[in-house]
Structures are given as structure tokens and as C-alpha cells.
Amino acid sequence: MARIIKYVFYDLLRTRFLLFYTLFLFVSTFALFQLDSDPNKVILSLMNIVLMVMPLISVVFATIHFYNSYEFIELMLAQPINRKVVFLSEYAGVALSLTSGFLIGVGVPILFYGAGHSAVMLLLVGTLLTIVFVSLAFLSSVLTRDKAKAIGIALLFWFYFSLIYDGLLLWIIYSFSDYPLEKVTLALVSLNPVDLGRIMMLLTLDVSALMGYTGAFYREFFGSYIGLLFSVGVLMLWIVIPTVLSVSIFSRKDL
Amino acid sequence: MRSQFYILLFLICPNVLSLEAKVIEVGPQKRILSIKEALLLAKPHDTILVHSGHYKEGNIRITQALTIIGKDYPILDGLNQVEIMTVLANDVTIKGFVFQNTGVSSMEDLAAIKANNAKRLLVTENRFIDSFFGIYFSHCKNSRIIANNLKASAKEEHRIGNGIHMWQSDSILVSKNEISGHRDGIYFEFVTHSVIEYNKSYKNLRYGLHFMFSHNDEYRYNHFSQNGAGVAVMYTQGVKMFNNVFEENWGDSAYGLLLKDIRDSEVVNNQFLKNSIAIYMEGSSRISFRKNTFRENGYGIRLQASCDENDFVQNNFQLNTFDMATNGNLVLNTINSNFWDRYEGYDLNKDGIGDVAYRPVSLYSMVVERVPGAMLLWRSFLVFLIDKAEKALPVVTPENLKDDRPSMKPYDFTQQSK
Structure with a gap:
């Protein structure tokens, strides 16, 4: 398995996309730190990148990559290797390379400028979200044979989680504003990895006091270790469930 | 000639004697051991010099004009039972004492120093440790409270009184005091023509400064930080607030400055830093806000629609989550020539004034308000998309709430404030 991951990784390096991605993150992070003296504001700007741009890049890139290496996968499967192993290696290769790209691109400037608690949270959220969206990309890839269709599905995932879902959530909050919604919204937020990541970030950035009673409830919940474990756990589920699903589809699939 | 001299001497002497006030010394090593004993011996305008020691004398009542000075900070202990000093005369000076452990009562407002119906008092350079009320004036005039340090460590609001508490007084100077851990740091009710300057009021359980019906007072160079609910002022006209700092009043119902029914006032050159809500206004009219800095607040200004004819001119708004929020569509206030760090307009003729109006109220702040x-x-x-769409084509946000002449660059107020 390790050897296949290695080949996938080399293959990714050869496309040079990964290098550009890392460089893009590196340069933009550095530029943000240069432009703004306040590290908290930089983290806020980076948060927008982490929550919007990175999932989009991850999901599209992983899908395209899967179809580009279709022949490689077929070749591998001609060998006496378990399908699951091939699929998981492919998955791990992409996830690892995107994550390391992110950690180097954003992490190094952050280390250089030495930001605190919120920066660590940013790196954690960014890493988890990258892997979540790689999982979703692989799921959309095994759902269909058509590359364009798969990219469509992947984009739909992204669109749904960053826009449509929030719209629905806003609608629910607005129309049921007379009811105590704290626990309900907590459950609803858990159903969206992007929202969950955003709230984890927001609470470290101390906007929580503005959120009134809801904010106090969230701060108490997410501020504790149990809350942190919960949110990381839920994000893990967001990684594991799509992956397990796609593995089972892939192993039964007629290639 | 000689007889004339004697006559002259005879005429002058009694006057000299009566003018030359006596100094009565009190201390563990002196002839007079207690302050109460000294008070009985004293004539008006005498000085009582209290040497350092631990005095547990119950309630000390001062009924004539006296100067009472503590040397090396003698301790007056109320043993958690009584009010320590009660002043009922004019021209009393109290200086250099440590007041500690007054009684705590929910029936009476026990204080470390309580003055009633007095004029020309001076309370200076005292320390107050765990007083219920610190300095309590009622019906006082022309008095000064300078350079005192008040510290309390109560955990619950109902177990503690205010630091400096004034009621129905006039022409008071409160200067250079430091107050922490009380219910309200400075509390005024019906106090007029007074000056409050260079005080530090922090970590009080409720408000750093709280006043009602206190007209024509001036607040300068004070520092209010980390108070439970910030600063709240109500039902007053002619308030002048210059060069104060309101900092880190952070919490669900904490305000940098809460203005309720304030009229004809000025708020100039203040700094609002890291408050949940820097200024919250309700029913306030004709207040001029100039040259203030709003930095890293949750809300810069929360302007309720019940306010009218207020001017916001030449203020800096930087790094606030929301610059402004309001709850209605009718706008009767003027906003002009401020600097907004979110402003995205341009300045073609390079005169430092943006050519497009800035709308400080975002749609989402209206949603959150509701x-x-x-x-x-x-x-x-x-939310980003919604706000952008609304900025391009305002539908929900008040049409007239805008800054027509936004400044392109932040103002530099540092020179004026020093």
C-alpha cells in the first residue's frame, strides 16, 4: 500500500499543480501578514480562504485527479491487489499531498510570524476540511463513470455545504426565532462540516459575545475539551462515512 | 508710644491665638490614644494628626470643621460592623488613612466615609479596602475627592456597594482615583456641575461609571475597563465626555458606553476599544460625537431609531465586527466625514474624501438585530453574498443612513489627546 501511495504522490508532484497550490497559499499568507499588522485580522482573512477556497480546490482537484489516474487504477487492479487497497492508497495519496501542501503553505508563514491559539485552530480546521472534501470528491467520483458528471456532483457538494445549507439554516433560524433553538442548531451545524469549522474558528476569535444567548451556549459547549473532541469527532465522521461508502461502492463497481 | 504698642498687642493677640489652629496628635505612643478622644478636645479648624496604628473605634462622627491627617497610613477598621466615618460639618479634610472592613447591610448604605449636608470637603490620598460603600456624599457642595484608591473583592452584586457614590450634590471634583471590585465604580444621582477626571475604574461588578439626572458634568481622561456591564448613563443633559478610554467591556450585555435619554451633550476624543458594543444609544438627542476612535468592537454604534439629531463627525471606525446597527428605517441623525476601514470607494480628485457614500449598516446586522x-x-x-448584494442595491437597510463624505485615511488624534 505504501508503495502505491508513493507512486500516487510522485504522479501528483509531476503535474506541478500541488506545487502551485502550496506556493499560492504560501504567498497569499505571507502577503496578508505583510499587509496587516494585526495577526487576528490575518487569521480572519485566512479563515475565508480555508472555508471557501480550499474546499473548492480540494474537491475539484481530487475528482479530476481520480479520473486522470483511471488508467493507472485499472492497471493496478489487473495485478493481484485488493481493490480496497488500491482505492485507499489513491485516496491517501491525494489527501496527504493536499494536506501537506496546506500545512506548508499556510503553516510556515504562521510559524514565522508566530500567531497563537487561533492559528492552531485554523490549521486544524483547514486540515480536517481538506480531507473531508477529498472524501466527498472520491465519493462523487465512484458514483458515476462520467468525468464531467462527477465534477458536477463534486461542485454541488461544495455549493451545498458553503451556500445552500446556510441559506436553509438561516431560514430555519428566522422562522423559528421564537423557540429555543440552541440544541437544534448545534445538531444542524454538525450536519455541515464547513459550518462546524467556521464556528470552531469564530469562537477562538471571540466573536462569541455578539451571539447573545446562543453564543453563550456555544461558547460553553465548544470552549470545553468535550466540545472540541465532539467537533473534531464529527469532522472525522465526515471523513470516514463518505470514504467507507465510496470504498464499498468501488469494490462492487463494474469498472 | 509704649502704651500704644501694648494696646495694639492687646488688640492683635486674641485674634492671633484664635487663628492659629491647634494640632492634636493621636497615636499608640502619644498622650491621646483614640481619635474619638481627640475629637472631643478639638475646636473648629484644628488639625488632628493620627499616627500609624490599628484603630477600632466604631463609628467616628465629625461634627465640626477639622483637618484629619493620617501619618504613615493608620488603619481605621470597621470590623465588618459599622460605618467608619460620618461627616456632618463643612470644611473637613480627611487625608492619608486606610479604611477597611465596613459593615455590610441591606437596610442602610454603610460607607467608609459618609458625608451629609456638607460643603468644601476634601477626601484625599486614602485607601479603602473592602468597604461596602467607599465614599458616600449626599447633599454636599464644592467638595473634592482626589487620589484615593478603592478596592473591594466581593463576588456578588448584592453584597457590595458603590465605590464613589454621590447623591444630590453639586460642584464636586473627582480626580485621580482608582476604583475596582465595587458594584459601580462611580455612581452619581442628581449630581450637577461636577468634574470627573483622570480616574481609573476597572473590574467593577456592574458599571464602571453610572449616573442619572446629573446635568452639566464633565468627564475627562478617565479610563473604564473590564467592568461587568461597562458604563451606563441615563436621563441627563449637558454631559461632556472628553478623552476617556472605554476598554474591554466584553460580554453579553456589556456596553462601552450606554446612553439612555441623554440630551445636548458632547462625546469627543474618546477611545472605544474591544467592547462588545462600543456605544448603545436609546432615546438620546442632540449629542455630538467627534474625533472618537472605535476599534475592535463587536458593534461600533448601536443606534436605536428613538435617537434624533445626533451628529457623528470625524470618527475612526476600525476593525469592528459591525460598524453600526439600527432597528428602524427612519434616520434623523447625521453621519459625516468619518473614517471607515471597510470603505471601498474611490477618490478621483484626491481631496481625501471618498466620492461615493458609505453605508455603515449592513443588511446582516439588521437581521441579527431582529x-x-x-x-x-x-x-x-x-452572509458575505447577502451583504454585497445589499450594498449594491439597498432595499432593507435604511436609505438615508450613510456617510456622504467618508474620509479616505484614518484621522490621527494622538496629538490632540496628549
Whole structure:
């Protein structure tokens, strides 16, 4: 398995996309730190990148990559290797390379400028979200044979989680504003990895006091270790469930 | 000639004697051991010099004009039972004491120093440790409270009184005091023509400064930080607030400055830093806000629609989550020539004034005003899009709430404030 991951990784390096991605993150992070003296504001700007741009890049890139290496996968499967192993290696290769790209691109400037608690949270959220969206990309890839269709599905995932879902959530909050919604919204937020990541970030950035009673409830919940474990756990589920699903589809699939 | 001299001497002497006030010394090593004993011996305008020691004398009542000075900070202990000093005369000076452990009562307002119906008092350079009320004036005039340090460590609001508490007084100077851990740091009710300057009021359980019906007072160079609910002022006209700092009043109902029914006032050159809500205004009219800095607050200004004819001119708004929020569409206030760090307009003729108007109220702040829970979606892509769309084509946000001449550069107030 390790050897296949290695080949996938080399293959990714050869496309040079990964290098550009890392460089893009590196340069933009550095530029943000240069432009703004306040590290908290930089983290806020980076948060927008982490929550919007990175999932989009991850999901599209992983899908395209899967179809580009279709022949490689077929070749591998001609060998006496378990399908699951091939699929998981492919998955791990992409996830690892995107994550390391992110950690180097954003992490190094952050280390250089030495930001605190919120920066660590940013790196954690960014890493988890990258892997979540790689999982979703692989799921959309095994759902269909058509590359364009798969990219469509992947984009739909992204669109749904960053826009449509929030719209629905806003609608629910607005129309049921007379009811105590704290626990309900907590459950609803858990159903969206992007929202969950955003709230984890927001609470470290101390906007929580503005959120009134809801904010106090969230701060108490997410501020504790149990809350942190919960949110990381839920994000893990967001990684594991799509992956397990796609593995089972892939192993039964007629290639 | 000689007889004339004697006559002259005879005429002058009694006057000299009566003018030359006596000094009565009190101390563990002196002839007079207690302050109460000294008070019985003293004539008006005498000085009582109290040497350092631990005095447990119950309630000390001062009924004539006296100067009472503590040397090396003698301790007056109320043993958690009584009011320590009660002043009922004019021209009393109290200086250099440590007051500690007054009684705590929910029936009476026990204080370390309580003055009633007095004029020309001076309370200076004293320390107050765990007083219920610190300095309590009622019906006082022309008095000064300077350079005192008041510290309390109560945990619950109902077990503690205010630091400096004034009621129905006039022409008071409160200067250079440091107050922490009380219920309200400085509390005024019906106090007029007074000056409050260079005080530090922090970590009080409720408000750093709290006043009502206190007209024509001036607040300068004070520092209010980390108070439970910030600063709240109500039902007053002619308030002048210059060069104060309101800092880190952070919490669900904490305000940098809460203005309720304030009229004809000025708020100039103040700094509002890191408050949940820097200024919250309700029913206030004709207040001029000039040259203030709003930095890193949750809300810069929360302007309720019940306010009218207020001017916001030449203020800096930087790094606030929301610059301004309001709850209605009718706008009767003027906003002009401020600097907004979110401003995205241009300046073609390079005169330092943006050519496009800036709208400080975002749609989402209106939504949050109505449904606080919606703050949950803050900084999501959806909210970003909604705000952008609204900025391009205002539908919900008040049409007239805008700055027509936004400054392109932040103002530099540092020179004026020093």
C-alpha cells in the first residue's frame, strides 16, 4: 500500500499543480501578514480562504485527479491487489499531498510570524476540511463513470455545504426565532462540516459575545475539551462515512 | 508710644491665638490614644494628626470643621460592623488613612466615609479596602475627592456597594482615583456641575461609571475597563465626555458606553476599544460625537431609531465586527466625514474624501438585530453574498443612513489627546 501511495504522490508532484497550490497559499499568507499588522485580522482573512477556497480546490482537484489516474487504477487492479487497497492508497495519496501542501503553505508563514491559539485552530480546521472534501470528491467520483458528471456532483457538494445549507439554516433560524433553538442548531451545524469549522474558528476569535444567548451556549459547549473532541469527532465522521461508502461502492463497481 | 504698642498687642493677640489652629496628635505612643478622644478636645479648624496604628473605634462622627491627617497610613477598621466615618460639618479634610472592613447591610448604605449636608470637603490620598460603600456624599457642595484608591473583592452584586457614590450634590471634583471590585465604580444621582477626571475604574461588578439626572458634568481622561456591564448613563443633559478610554467591556450585555435619554451633550476624543458594543444609544438627542476612535468592537454604534439629531463627525471606525446597527428605517441623525476601514470607494480628485457614500449598516446586522441567533452564520459565504448584494442595491437597510463624505485615511488624534 505504501508503495502505491508513493507512486500516487510522485504522479501528483509531476503535474506541478500541488506545487502551485502550496506556493499560492504560501504567498497569499505571507502577503496578508505583510499587509496587516494585526495577526487576528490575518487569521480572519485566512479563515475565508480555508472555508471557501480550499474546499473548492480540494474537491475539484481530487475528482479530476481520480479520473486522470483511471488508467493507472485499472492497471493496478489487473495485478493481484485488493481493490480496497488500491482505492485507499489513491485516496491517501491525494489527501496527504493536499494536506501537506496546506500545512506548508499556510503553516510556515504562521510559524514565522508566530500567531497563537487561533492559528492552531485554523490549521486544524483547514486540515480536517481538506480531507473531508477529498472524501466527498472520491465519493462523487465512484458514483458515476462520467468525468464531467462527477465534477458536477463534486461542485454541488461544495455549493451545498458553503451556500445552500446556510441559506436553509438561516431560514430555519428566522422562522423559528421564537423557540429555543440552541440544541437544534448545534445538531444542524454538525450536519455541515464547513459550518462546524467556521464556528470552531469564530469562537477562538471571540466573536462569541455578539451571539447573545446562543453564543453563550456555544461558547460553553465548544470552549470545553468535550466540545472540541465532539467537533473534531464529527469532522472525522465526515471523513470516514463518505470514504467507507465510496470504498464499498468501488469494490462492487463494474469498472 | 509704649502704651500704644501694648494696646495694639492687646488688640492683635486674641485674634492671633484664635487663628492659629491647634494640632492634636493621636497615636499608640502619644498622650491621646483614640481619635474619638481627640475629637472631643478639638475646636473648629484644628488639625488632628493620627499616627500609624490599628484603630477600632466604631463609628467616628465629625461634627465640626477639622483637618484629619493620617501619618504613615493608620488603619481605621470597621470590623465588618459599622460605618467608619460620618461627616456632618463643612470644611473637613480627611487625608492619608486606610479604611477597611465596613459593615455590610441591606437596610442602610454603610460607607467608609459618609458625608451629609456638607460643603468644601476634601477626601484625599486614602485607601479603602473592602468597604461596602467607599465614599458616600449626599447633599454636599464644592467638595473634592482626589487620589484615593478603592478596592473591594466581593463576588456578588448584592453584597457590595458603590465605590464613589454621590447623591444630590453639586460642584464636586473627582480626580485621580482608582476604583475596582465595587458594584459601580462611580455612581452619581442628581449630581450637577461636577468634574470627573483622570480616574481609573476597572473590574467593577456592574458599571464602571453610572449616573442619572446629573446635568452639566464633565468627564475627562478617565479610563473604564473590564467592568461587568461597562458604563451606563441615563436621563441627563449637558454631559461632556472628553478623552476617556472605554476598554474591554466584553460580554453579553456589556456596553462601552450606554446612553439612555441623554440630551445636548458632547462625546469627543474618546477611545472605544474591544467592547462588545462600543456605544448603545436609546432615546438620546442632540449629542455630538467627534474625533472618537472605535476599534475592535463587536458593534461600533448601536443606534436605536428613538435617537434624533445626533451628529457623528470625524470618527475612526476600525476593525469592528459591525460598524453600526439600527432597528428602524427612519434616520434623523447625521453621519459625516468619518473614517471607515471597510470603505471601498474611490477618490478621483484626491481631496481625501471618498466620492461615493458609505453605508455603515449592513443588511446582516439588521437581521441579527431582529434574530440574535442568526449570528451563528456570521462570516459564512452566504452572509458575505447577502451583504454585497445589499450594498449594491439597498432595499432593507435604511436609505438615508450613510456617510456622504467618508474620509479616505484614518484621522490621527494622538496629538490632540496628549
